[in-house]
Amino acid sequence: MKLPEIAIKVGCPQWICKKCGKARERIAKTEYDVLRKSRIQDQPKQKMRKDNFGFTKGAVARSKHYTLGWTDCRCRAGWEPGIVLDPFMGAGTTAVAAERLGRKWIGIELSEPYCSMAEERIKRETQQLKLFRE
Structure with a gap:
């Protein structure tokens, strides 16, 4: 189902x-908390794309979504x-x-x-x- x-x-x-x-439609607000840069050692080998400092290009983040209201016609x-x-x-x-x-x-x-x-x-x-x- x-x-x-x-x-x-x-x-x-x-x-x-x-x-x-x-x-x-929902009117929403999204907030992101960047926890830390993702290190090379945290990633599976096939996903490694490192920059010059040993970190991956992405960051580990947590998002929170808040409903502020709804649209009206x-x-x-x-x-x-x-x-x-x-x-x-x-x-x-x-x-x-x-x-x-x-x-x-x-x-x-x-x-x-x-x-x-x-x-x-x-x-x-x-x-x-x-x-x-x-």
Whole structure:
């Protein structure tokens, strides 16, 4: 389930405007703490690219991400979940992932056995999600 969830998070907005369809985007701030320059001895041999001082060109850093807010389209029409399109639905894995992430979805499948399988799976998963959310 991880792969479809990653694709949905990257490719489908969490919220879209009900009127104009514009995606709501996160306004974020990222801070980096450089811990130290990475030394040659810390790197696997195949990754070594040293400068003249025995250090690699990169540094070891830790990042922190802060959400400052969300964009607004100024329509004031409210927000609804983004829509995931799966043109080859198969067993419904993408639809289940979309449900888990709170997105709407549209699935297309030509094979009747797969349609039945997907329908059962989605029904079972959405019932579990309803119990979990209550």
